[in-house]
Amino acid sequence: MAVRPTDKNDRATIRRTLHYFWGVTRQKMGAFVLSIVSSVGYIALLTFANTYVMGLIVDRVQASPVSADQVLPVFGPYVLALLVVNAVGQTLSKLQDYSVYKLEINGDYQLSRLCFDTLSNQSMTFHNSRFGGSLVSQTSRFVSGYSGLVDVVTYSLWPTLASIVLTVGILAPIAPLFVAILVVMLVLYVVIAYGMYRRILPLSAEASRAQNKLSGVLSDAVTNILAVKTYGREDYERGLFTTADREAMAAENINMRATMRRGFTTSALITVIMFVVSIFVVGGNAWFGISAGTLVMMFTYTYNLTMRFNYFNSMMQRINRALGDAAEMTRVLDEPTLVADDEDAKPLEVTEGRIDFENLRFRYPDAPKDDYVFEDLNLHIPAGQRVGLVGRSGSGKTTLTKLLLRLDDVQEGRVLVDGQDVSHCTQQSLRRQVAYVPQEALLFHRSIRENIAYGKPDATEEEIRRAAEEANALEFIERLPDGFDTMVGERGVKLSGGQRQRVAIARAILVDAPILVLDEATSALDSESEALVQGALENLMRGRTSIVVAHRLSTVASLDRIVVLAHGEVVEDGTHHELVERGGEYASLWNRQTGGFLE
Template identity: 40%
Template sequence: MKDDVYSKPNNLLRLLAYIRPYWLSFALATLCGIVKFLVPVINNVLVGRGIDVLTAAYAGDLPRSAAWAQVTFWALLGMGLAVGSTLPVYLRSRIGARAVWSVVRDLRCDLYAHIQKLSHSFFDAHRSGSLTSRIIGDVEAVQPFLNQGLIQSWMNIVQITVVMSILFSQNVKLALLSMALIPLHVAVQRMLSWRVKANARAIRDQLAGLAGATQEKLAASTVVKTFTREDDEVQRFSEDSNSLIDLGIYNSHLNGLSQAAVTGINALAPLLILLIGGHIGIFQPGELSIGLIAQFILMQGQVYGPFERLNEMQLITANALGATDRIFDIFDTEPEIADRPGAVKAPHFTGDVRISGLTFRYPDALSPALTDFTLHIPAHTTTALVGPSGGGKTTVTHLLSRFYEWEAGTIIIDGGDIRDYTVYSLRAQVGLVPQDPMLFSGTIEENILYGRPDATPDEVRRAADQAYALGFIESLDQGFNTLLGERGIKLSGGQKQRIAIARAFLKNPAILILDEATSALDSESERIVQQALEALMRERTTLVIAHRLATVIRADQIAVITAGRVVECGRHAELLERNGLYAMLCRQQFGEQLPGAPTLD
């Protein structure tokens, strides 16, 4: 069980590798921190010597003027050290913070960049809220470890080394006595450490799941309110939150055991010195002075203080290592779709697409989504993909963009296998206008620029005009600088769709995919959007996924797909004459007035 919960050693080394560019800052911060801890140690020595001077003065063995001079010297020296240590304390905080936050930034950016490279199947299997938790929460958990766990660990090691060196130089017996309880201290922490680590990982996993569910429901607030499920969602959230209570209580239980052990040991240590040291001082008065005994008693805080801080850091470290495992679990996930060895940049496509014998199965699916799928899409033509839901229409477009890897078959564009091209250069020539356009919470201009970030303002304006969006954009107070809100919530469905079309115009792809692009619009919005789409489709190879057949009856060819195969292919009139599945679908939508159906475009 312990092996399952200990952090993978290589993950810790990989985390420490992020420190390498900032090693000097970490070293300086540690050095300044060592000064902070050493000043009290030195002052304890000075206090011990001062007590010996006072004892000698009281006994009459030292003139009072000489005693006062020495006491004054030791006191002023200690005050000077205390005042002088304030600058290193400030520098330790400032330098350490810059180094730590730089590492956190690098780790977070690398994690986000890696997630962006992962394949569609990864996002199918992970909630966006859970991924957000890893990018934000798990990386954030590393920050206390770097600051308190890493830097202070070195500070504590140096402090223990210096203190024990001083104690052994003063008196070997008392120094060994000072170490007597250290094995007990280490044994207690060792016994608890793996349990703390396991519980910390469980808490982070639970929080990630809660974050995923919460983000999902908040994003669907309209659905929740429409179905009046607010109370149910509150109850579900409460139940999920309750599961964290036991983990939190157990975490406090472990922390309480650790603190109780530390408190007891820290309380016993000076008393042990008083008991044994006092016995030696009483019965062997020449061996130990009162000042030395007092010095050793005071030093116990510096001997066991680092262990107490290490106990506090154990929780921070355990939490960080649990988060580190989760972070590097993502890093260790390889993209399923990657450039082949020797892949080249795709040439500019004319858009002749030949799909031959394509077979594909989604991960963990029982049956294939496509089986021996074959279809020719001539360049600069419009091909409609129609058929029952779940037949494989959207899957075809996903494979055309190489979102997934298929089992058998080929996809050829302009005579070249798309797997011989780099993924980036292939997708750069494929545009998408989905049913529910994803707009971001920036400005209208920023959303259109997503199609081509280096476009000029004139090009953005021209794209908006081509998408029949310029009129409504200029009617807004802020025009292109209007903030859209999350998912473009401030715009109507038709307006959002026209922004998405403008984005596609700006990208200027050779191959265009329209996935139910007008199905969610009212009649007036659909008319305007349809005009924009027709302008966008000119001189491009276009695939249209549609359930409303009135929107595709003028397509150059219509491919009827069911159960992952093309069962019919031809123009509208040809397919009606065959009286097959397409004709049946038309009758379901248009009734028996099939001759009039082409006028409904």
């Protein structure tokens, strides 16, 4: 597997990741400071103060024998000191845990919300080119990366730094030569270890990327499980999953082997350091007149420090893992938002519902440079008019509705609603003025009641029932065991296609928006259901500006006006009868229908 070397992009990603992590940490500065104080205090007391008192006890024992009746008077103060040191140290240990909890709980909440807001505000072009499962995995890894970094910093980094400062500070006056040699060797250790683990970071990022891809493959197969089963493609999907699984395992193995090789190198350096310590311990008294208690203290301090550095291997690995896990989502967070509100964007106010497409020039951001859907398209829709958009697949019908909803932004030209440029209005206010029913009903794994009331969550029970009745959905809903409380399953899979569509139409009816967009809204209905729902849609469209996208030309024949698109241009415009009599593109499409569908 090819591995990207560490480059400027990797370093920039690390800086941006740390920027996001520090941003949420600053919100809990008190907990952050407490994590430092408690970590340093915990080590200072339970490792250094404990050992220091024990060294004093050893020196006192070595100085002269103590009779049985003098043990408590002589050693009582030392015992009391140990009791206080351990009690305070254990308290600091719990405060350390508390600070970590506070930082992680806040970080998980804030970073999850940051990811959600970023993903929900991205354009449909962004989402159409990515696995939803991979984005979920990237979000999870980004958040867990923060928690992992908080853990390693609090429980490893601060204690290690404190151990260095305290070891040098306490032993330098006693054994300056020993401390000088120790510092040189530890600096050498850090330089070598950091250099090695800096080269491992791309391996951790690659392993995380492979895991995210694996999650995407799994999500894609599970989401489309009906297609997998009905076409008997379980073995094929298993093959795709196995391939992605092997790639993920190979990336993890490469990362593991690189980490282990560097681990052996750092362990060898620790062995050399302990060898030097042993020499000083055995000869310290003879060569430098150092007391037994001080030698015990020197050995314990240095041994604790070297063990801390021995865990440097694990610490760097965990830091690499945290930063590697967060890398992909960091890049997503840094991607420009293709459709964004202006800083001074104002809410859209619809009084009439007039729509104008002026000199539109548009291509999808991921399309070839000269592959434009529209070039200088103009279309005026008066307020309250019911307009059908027809044309062969790829003519730009659905794209035009997406530009009205501002799911994508035009490169040139304007989309106006009542004279207001939608690109200068807030997206939420725009979409709340447009009731949209797509070809495939968009349902959540929630109750039917919640799905119908999604655009108007404060709707009364009576309003919800009335909307369901007008959409010809009430009858089938009441036949369900749980009625309006029935859970519809992911994407509404527990309902038939026609039932899903009627629930979506009921949602649009309940919203009662001044502009209505129906994108093949009746295509999933059988003839009987279509006839019943068509009447409800006629009532719904009355008095509203309505755009109806259809391949089934019978659904638009009765509308006020029909606009025919071909190759991104308006080629015909008129009523059904006018266009049929004209004998042009629409008449040709009408005559070539089979069962009312455009071939």
